[in-house]
Amino acid sequence: MRTFGYVRPADAGEASARLRDGARPMGGGTDLLTQLDRDILPADEVVDLRALGLSGIEHGDGVRIGATTSVAEVERDAGVGERFAGLRQAAAAVGSPQLREMGTVGGNLCQQVRCWYFRHPDLQCWLRGGETCYAQIGDHRKHGLEPGDCISVAPSDLAAALLAMDAQVETTSRRMPLADLYTKATAERRSTLALEPGEFLTAVEVPRAPDASAYVIAGERAAWSFALVGVAAASFGDEVRMAAIGVANLPRQIDPDDPAAGLPGLDMTRWKRRLLETLAADARAALGR
């Protein structure tokens, strides 16, 4: 392991200040620590956010989930299971049981991509600030369906489910639709998270419970796999909202009637269109729609 300092502030302001100074935020640490080990966005200090009182699930018309609530807690919450089935299914799909116990909702939503070039210890791909997207010229069998500077795919199961439910996120400085948490990486700013320095997630909220919701995932084995494709669906009255991960750089809202629209597939990923269409149909069917 690389060496770094560790603090666990009880005050959000202190946490923000340290993040502004270059420290990295930690929830469960499951993604952060492996990144630091490979010198991905290295830092001299990690700031543990779990003493800031940001844990907990509050039910009202909708549901409000604190950012350091564990994924396992979300999966086990009776209210989530009853009224936000898609969210429970997404939580159940995350990683392994241990990773669900350790991982936080905030960490899950903000996690880095899994692309094996991004995570390669000896390469600096475009997303890491280098010049080359190795995936595009190399083995991109698990990657996205549309061209771009970076063809890695959004990995967060929770993001798909919450996006379909029209979730909002709260940060230390603002409140915004979940979709706005994500932004296309650019040459000047190689990050898919639209957070300012020092800003971190404090909660995610689904304002009203859908009539029905579902999340379906296709992985590389029966359990403990990041999604090749994951599709979430939620219905609010006549409206059906759907979102997918594993198909594009960011979690993507998709058209229930034409799920693969705008996602032509690349040389090695055209096969994913078929998978996307199947899962979209399955998710929709699970709504009874």
Added chain:
Amino acid sequence: MTAKLVKTEAVVEGRTEVRWTLVEEDDTPEFEDGAATRPIGEPTPRITARARTTGSARFTVDIALPGLLEAAVLRSPHANARVTSLDLDAARAVPGVRCVLGPGEGPEHDDSPLSDTPAFAGAAIAAVAADSADAADAAIAALAPEYEVLGFVSTLDEAFEKQDFLVDPTEHERGDPDAALAAAEVTVEATYTAPAQLHNSLEPHAAVADWREDGLTVWSSTQAIYDARATVAEAFGLDPERVRIICEFMGGGFGSKFGVGPQGILAAELSRRTQRPVRLVNSRREENVAAGFRTPAKMEYTIGASKDGRLQAVEASAVMGMGTGGWAFPVLEPVKSVYACPNLRLMVAPVRQNLGPSVAFRAPGVMEGTFGFEQALDELAEKIGIDPLELRRLNHSESDPEDGKPYTSKRLLECYDRAAELAGWEGRDALRGEGRIRRGMGAAGQYWWGGGGPPAYAEVRVGKAARPAVTVGLQDLGTGTMTACAVIASERLGIPVDSITVYAGDTSRMGHGPFSGGSMTLASIAPAVRSAAHHVRTEILGLASEMFEIAASDLTLEDGEVRSVDGTLREPITEVTGKLGNAWISGSGSRGPNPAGMNVNTFGCQIAQVAVDTGTGAVTVERVVAVHDIGRVVNPMGARSQVMGGILQGLGFALMEERVVDPTTGTVVNAGLEDYKVPTIADLPEVICEFVGEPDPHLKLGLKGLGEPPVIPTPGAIGNALAHALGVRLREAPYTPRRVLEALGA
């Protein structure tokens, strides 16, 4: 007891070795009428259970000694390069660093594992030993290597085109294949591609070396403590008796951990120079790039048969991707040695690639060769229109098709029949369905070598408490060999297994023992254990005879008691052994020669049932029926576990495991357990497992080896089942969702 030198043949992983061995006269009786006395044949829990379930079992990675230094290795990030600059002095100057070895440095009498022309990404360049892992890492960073990056070759096609062979290509002919193919009534051409499979033993390759004035001790995660000792002794110019290799518990090997590896050599050299114990443990990434792999292979078959299904000729060629090391595993053995085919030509091209060295992986060559050929045979069966198992029965050979020798036992026909019965083979077409989920059933045969051979020695001693100690010169990589040894000794001594201790995994205890591989470990050691236990039994009965004034031939040992055959005497064994005081009775035994002029092979058949989601491409193996002919089963519990383990590794190969090499950089991009997927408990199929046949009549204890057979037919059976389900044949494993959907036209 007179001893003599005997010459005998032993076949290991397809290579025949002639050995001289010292064998003692042995009066151990064979089992009467092939039957055994319990507990042989009874399910017996592992005798090491307490150690393994409490965490008290110490694996090589757990060994810590006072003053231990942690070692680390600098590895090249490039597929092929020359090191142009390396700052050894800067590394030496890092606080806590005790020794730095540069390219070319190493033991006096052997090649250095460190090179400044690293020929694959992951090749070792330098090694350091330091007071802590952090200091070792800092030293590695301080080396600040610079490279001249060179061109590389990583794909099979490229390597073959360049005709860059790691070892000489081979060609083998039988009969006149050209004429026979030309005259064949039915011909099938088929190509199959097998991936590189990475062992990913959970305990990484590791060594702890402690160099002392009076000798060198190396704890090594190894399948071959005696080979390791020989290698180390030779490399460092030491008397082997002064080298001690210890491996009491190891976390898997599956063929990748023969010898002591570069870890052992480097740790020993670092220890020699620093006069401190040194520990070197591979990271998971290093396991995936530098610790070996099952060779990927592209296999092309042309099969010529008569209209009724009899094989007339097979021409087969295989390109094997060997990386930068290994030997040419017998990938076309299934073509050569299983079926009666009068004409064949087999060509194997073992090519070099800028990738790590290939090593054995559970049934090396034969597993992937079975995967290919058993599917090609199914294609023939389909073309002709006959049942795939019927095709195999038609081409059954009672004796070895290559050398004509008889087998000590061959129950392959029974394996087909019993597997078919258990699987519901007759009804398989009805399984298929027309909806989104398609089902199929496929079969594959199994052939492997199972005899073992000398030299293998065992000692048994019993003291006053009648708690025997069995000492064997071998290591147990989780196969249950130690428990089997206890079971065998228990039968002779009449003392329950849980009173028996088995000492293994330490070269200082015994002169020599078999390595754990080639499915020959138990077949080699079992007769030696039985013989040693029998000698002790004979002595105990002799003492009992004197004590109780009953002829020894009228006495027996059972359930911890001395009993007279007529039932009048029943005394605890401790009545006899208690008289020993501080003395003990000991017996030794050795493995005799193999039966001359006969081949010792194992056979089997597995039938897999799969379900395919044609919407997602997901393949589920629902059930595997496994029927194997291995002669006598010493411990059915351990035997079933071996079968489960083989099936799961075969399932992984078929569905999800493959090393992925980036075409641009020549580096492995899935060098860890996230992207190199192995099965989890959620992938476990239902397994029905049976062993056919009585004990082999020509072998001591009638047993043959089981370590590798269970992995051999699984991928071929799954491939055949998939083709049956889909009506489309996939030619490359693993059968990932992508390959399935693309085959279905996505």
Added chain:
Amino acid sequence: MQVRLTINGQPHELDVAPHRSLADVLRTDLAMTGTKVACGEGTCGTCTVLLDGRAVLSCLTLASACDGAELATVEGSTPLLERLRAAFTAHDGFQCGFCTPGQLMSAVALLERTPQPSRAEIRTAMAGNLCRCGAYEGIEQAVAAAAEAG
């Protein structure tokens, strides 16, 4: 950094550098080598321990984040753990044994939360613990048997 925690019921006071993993501190500083490390990057579950009753990966847990926590490792001895040991032994839930400590701790976490799990629940709960030797059938049967015996 000062870290106070209870391990298998015993109090410990440690002084550890902030970046060190719990797995490394257990194995190196406390010589508790029962907890094994196979990947060090959260992918295999071998290093699983119980932190305040939850199954977590000790290789990705900072020791410095464990101040005040209660830790259970395979070196412990509770009635449930002993029942599981007996069941793993009776049903051959291991071969080489390297993954076994992690398997046992995941099983403890499951049975403490769900004393009578279904086979599906067992598979889900144990899916994060890889076994390369392939002892999954024995593991599943052992966990079911231990639940039954409870």
